[in-house]
Amino acid sequence: MKTLIIVAHPNLDESRTQQFLQAASIDSNVQWHALDNRPLNVAGEQRLLRQADRIIFQFPLYWYSAPASLKNWEDTVLTRAFAYPADGGALIGKQLGLVISLGQPAAHYAAGAPEQFSLSQLTVPYQALAQRLQMTLLPSFIVDQFGYQSETQKMQLLVDYQRYLTQPSLGHFDGEVDWIVTKLAAINAHQNGPEQQRLALIIDQIKQNDATLEGLQDTLTMLKEGED
Amino acid sequence: MKTLIIVAHPNLDESRTQQFLQAASIDSNVQWHALDNRPLNVAGEQRLLRQADRIIFQFPLYWYSAPASLKNWEDTVLTRAFAYPADGGALIGKQLGLVISLGQPAAHYAAGAPEQFSLSQLTVPYQALAQRLQMTLLPSFIVDQFGYQSETQKMQLLVDYQRYLTQPSLGHFDGEVDWIVTKLAAINAHQNGPEQQRLALIIDQIKQNDATLEGLQDTLTMLKEGED
Numbered sequence: 371m372k373t374l375i376i377v378a379h380p381n382l383d384e385s386r387t388q389q390f391l392q393a394a395s396i397d398s399n400v401q402w403h404a405l406d407n408r409p410l411n412v413a414g415e416q417r418l419l420r421q422a423d424r425i426i427f428q429f430p431l432y433w434y435s436a437p438a439s440l441k442n443w444e445d446t447v448l449t450r451a452f453a454y455p456a457d458g459g460a461l462i463g464k465q466l467g468l469v470i471s472l473g474q475p476a477a478h479y480a481a482g483a484p485e486q487f488s489l490s491q492l493t494v495p496y497q498a499l500a501q502r503l504q505m506t507l508l509p510s511f512i513v514d515q516f517g518y519q520s521e522t523q524k525m526q527l528l529v530d531y532q533r534y535l536t537q538p539s540l541g542h543f544d545g546e547v548d549w550i551v552t553k554l555a556a557i558n559a560h561q562n563g564p565e566q567q568r569l570a571l572i573i574d575q576i577k578q579n580d581a582t583l584e585g586l587q588d589t590l591t592m593l594k595e596g597e598d
Numbered sequence: 599m600k601t602l603i604i605v606a607h608p609n610l611d612e613s614r615t616q617q618f619l620q621a622a623s624i625d626s627n628v629q630w631h632a633l634d635n636r637p638l639n640v641a642g643e644q645r646l647l648r649q650a651d652r653i654i655f656q657f658p659l660y661w662y663s664a665p666a667s668l669k670n671w672e673d674t675v676l677t678r679a680f681a682y683p684a685d686g687g688a689l690i691g692k693q694l695g696l697v698i699s700l701g702q703p704a705a706h707y708a709a710g711a712p713e714q715f716s717l718s719q720l721t722v723p724y725q726a727l728a729q730r731l732q733m734t735l736l737p738s739f740i741v742d743q744f745g746y747q748s749e750t751q752k753m754q755l756l757v758d759y760q761r762y763l764t765q766p767s768l769g770h771f772d773g774e775v776d777w778i779v780t781k782l783a784a785i786n787a788h789q790n791g792p793e794q795q796r797l798a799l800i801i802d803q804i805k806q807n808d809a810t811l812e813g814l815q816d817t818l819t820m821l822k823e824g825e826d
Contacts, residue, residue: 380673432669432672432673433669433672433673433676433723433727434722434723434724434726434727435663435669435723436669437669437673438666438667438669438670438672438673439666441660441661441663441664441665441666441669442666442670444660444661444666445608445660445661445665445666448661485726485729485730486726486729487722487725487726487729491719491722492722492723492726494662494715494719494720494722495661495662495663495720495723496662497715498662498713498714498715498720499661499662501713501714501715502713
C-alpha cells in the first residue's frame with residue numbers, strides 16, 4: 371500500500387508539529403509531499419495521485435479550513451477530466467485521510483465549547499469531495515496542542531501516526547495487531563543476539579494473545595448462536 | 599448602511615454571472631472589491647472592512663468551498679490583532695453574507711441528491727468564522743445556473759440581489775416594503791410629468807396596503823390575546 375501525504379503549511383520549517391510528523395513518516399511506502407509557493411506541475415501532481423492508494427491532506431486548521439495552498443492545489447490539480455468519475459475517475463476507490471493540527475484542544479470543537487462546531491462539521495467540504503470522487507474517507511487524525519504534549523504522549527502520537535499512514539485496514543483491531551507484529555518483525559531483522567531473541571519472544575506472545583482472543587470470540591459467537 | 603462585496607473568482611472577466619452581478623451592484627453605498635493575483639495590502643483591506651456594515655463573500659463554489667484567493671485573503675487579512683474579539687475585534691456586530699454561484703441546480707445540494715450535502719452544511723467554516731468574530735451571519739444568497747435563466751428570472755435576480763446588498767433588515771416583510779418604497783421614490787426623483795404622478799400613486803398604494811396589513815395584524819394580535 372502506497373501513501374501520499376500532501377502537506378499544506380505556509381511556514382513548514384518553523385512548525386515543530388510538521389517537523390515531528392515528517393520524521394515519523396519515514397517509510398519506503400510513504401511519500402511526503404509538501405506544497406510550496408512554486409507553480410504546480412499539474413501532470414506531475416496527478417501522477418503522484420495515481421500511484422497512491424491512500425492520499426492524506428495534512429494541514430493546520432486556519433479559519434476552520436486548510437490553508438489557501440491546499441485549496442489552490444485542489445482547484446488546479448483536480449481537473450474534471452482527471453478526477454470526475456464520469457470522466458477520468460483517477461481517484462475512484464482510493465482512500466482520503468485528513469491530518470489536522472490544532473493550536474487549541476480538540477475538545478474546543480464541539481457544540482457549546484468555544485469553537486461551537488465539531489471537526490466532523492467543519493470538514494464537510496472534504497467529505498463532499500470524497501463522495502463526489504468515489505473515494506473512501508478515513509476518520510480524521512487530529513494533532514492538538516503538540517507543543518504541550520509530554521514525551522510519552524509524543525511517542526504514542528508517533529506510533530498512531532505511523533499506523534494512520536501505513537496500516538492497511540484502519541479502525542479494525544485485527545489490522546492493528548497484524549500491523550504491530552509486522553513492524554516489530556521489521557525492527558527485529560536489524561537486531562542480533564539476546565535482543566533479537568527477546569523481541570522474538572514478545573512477538574510470539576502478541577501472536578499467541580491474538581490467537582487466544584480469536585478463540586474466545588469464536589466461543590462467544592457460538593454461545594450467542596445457541597441463544598437464538 | 600455600507601456594503602462591501604469581496605469577490606473571489608479566478609476568471610472574473612469571463613464570468614457572465616459576475617458581470618451581471620457587478621452591473622446590478624451599482625449603488626453609492628455598495629463597494630465592489632474583486633480579489634486578483636496581486637499581493638494583498640493588509641492595512642488597505644482592513645480599512646475597507648472597518649468602513650463596512652455588511653460584508654459579502656461572493657464566489658463560485660469550487661470543490662465545495664470558495665476559490666483559493668478568498669482563503670488566502672482570510673488567512674492574510676484576518677489577523678488575530680485585527681479580528682479576534684479579545685484583541686482588535688474590528689468586525690464585531692458587522693454582518694457577513696455569502697453570495698454563492700453554482701453551475702448545478704441548487705436542489706442538487708441536499709441529502710439524497712447528487713451532491714449529498716446541503717449548502718448549510720458546506721458553509722459551516724464561514725458560520726464558524728462569523729461566530730468566532732461575533733459577526734451576524736445572513737442567509738446565503740444562491741445564484742444557480744445563471745446561464746439557463748430567463749430574462750424574467752434575471753430581472754427577479756437583479757432585484758433580489760440589490761435587496762441582499764442594501765436592504766437594512768433582511769428577511770423581514772416590513773424591511774422589504776420600506777426598501778421597495780425607498781427605491782421607487784429614488785427612481786421617481788428622476789421622472790417628471792405624468793410618469794412622476796403615476797409612480798407617486800403606486801408608492802402611495804403600496805404604503806396604504808402596508809398600513810392596512812399592519813392594522814389587520816394588530817386586530818389578529820388582539821383576537822389572539824382575547825383567546826388566552
